[in-house]
Amino acid sequence: MTAPLLEIRALSHWFGGLCAVSDFSLALAPGELVGLIGPNGAGKTTVFNLLTGVYRASQGSIRFAGEELVGRAPHAIARLGVARTFQNIRLFRDLTVLDNVRAAFDGRALYGAAEALGRFGRFRREEARVIAEAHELLGLLKLDDLAGEAACNLPYGLQRRLEIARALALRPRLLLLDEPAAGMNPNEIGHLMEFIAWVRTRFDLTILLIEHQMRLVMGICERLAVLDFGATIAAGTPAEIRADPKVLEAYLGVEEPGCRPAGGGS
């Protein structure tokens, strides 16, 4: 195996006395697509928040492309190439589609405040580049016709896509998707699976995704890690996870004798 792009080692996080993530370890090789699953409240989103610096991990280390992420500001982590989307869409609602994407270029437009105020020096060239790249990205994601529209006016599915466009504007190497299929019907989920696969190859990404939709998780992830009460209870290929009794237990609870539903299936 090549050197991992992301290596999480013994990560733990407490909220007060509550242990949200406990001794979590995971390594992602470049180009992998890994799923993070588990029941509600298992600590999946907390892992994302620790990775992106929203919370500072109480213990453990997160190495990304040779850099330690724990202790860095979120924007610094994002600029290193870790981008994410959110469980509940968090677009810049009143800004246009174009400005949503352009906002993410803050770290990649190379001009200073004085150059911006006077519109001189690197400003013009860099702004032209930002606009061109933003349009290119929107074009690739078929959002370019809506460039001038306020983000909040977009239909739900397009808002989800715009969130991915905005994340891609960071030129990330690692993309974290937090429940990308939330609120989608089976047909839309099918399209989303193709879309994620396409984005992954087109932008040369390593992807870690949280998802409850088993069809999506089992369909596109190469490996899975299962969290329950902050601890990793299983890890492996989708087929292995599907057969793991501990996973079934975490999702469905322990079966007690005498409580079987009437006519319980196979």
Place this chain on the structure above:
Amino acid sequence: MDHGPGGWVAPLLALAGLALSFAIPAYGWLNKYQQMILMYVGINIILAASLNLVNGYMGEFSLGSAGFMAIGAYTASLVTVRLLPAALVPWGFPLAVLAGGAVAAIFGLLVAFPSFKTRGDYLALVTLAFLMIVKSAIENLDVIGGPRGFLGMKRLTTLPWVYAWTVLTLLMIRNFVYSRFGRGVLAVREDEIAAELMGVDTRRAKFLAFTLCAFFSGVAGGLFAHLLQFISPRVFDIIKSTDVLIMVYLGGIASIGGSVIGATLYTVLLEALRPSAVAWACGWLPSFLFEPLNRHVIAHLNVWRMVIMPLLLVLVMLYRPRGIMGLRELRWLVPRRDRKALGKGQEGL
């Protein structure tokens, strides 16, 4: 492709305005009182546009305008009265105003730091506390006149100077807003956490917004001091800050055009509602109509105009919660590149 008025509208208007600002006093096209109102309009535009940066674009709520204005006013006045030799004063005036802005900007930093930790109502209280500290500090500094105020400034603020500073302010704020820094400030307003996670340095955004706001408020203070030729801590109280707030929210948040409209409307209407002005405007009425109107309505306007203006604001807030131009921009104020990038038929921001 046609993208509406091209890049020539704004420069042309700016030049025509500059010519006017020289012509009006030179040819006496307006009387002294009207010229003074015009200068107040300019100063208020500077105040409103700079406050809009924090309250409109960044979505915070600052009550500090009058505080930054006071610092700018006292600094500029001290420079022209105590520091510069008399012969240099007329030439040094822009430098004095600049110094006022610079010192105010330094104090802007002091307010920017708490904004890293606290938001919304709590930050509003911090700015209120800042305003009170500035006011009582001046009251207790006897070297600059304490509560009695400070005078000795020459009337250096002229229509061309006010005009030039106003245009410069609007240009700088526009350039800031349509840059990566301005988009950072907007992203902070929309969702601070998401902004950080998209690589926006939110601290730098806040720091720049507060510093610019403070700088231009200080500039407005310097111009104000050399127009009124007398400043005292009482001039820069919370009422002054609320005046600027009204202009911002009346004109529209996150809009430079809105700040211009709001400040102009507020300043001019407040003057137009004075009894003398209304009586003059109604002078054409036959006397059997004018006399009772004058006696029963116009004569009481001095009391009522302070009721009418806030009422107007309430009405605007009810029917246009984001102000007249809220979140929109006059097309010719948007840089051409950004206008083009947004595609046809779309408004800026």
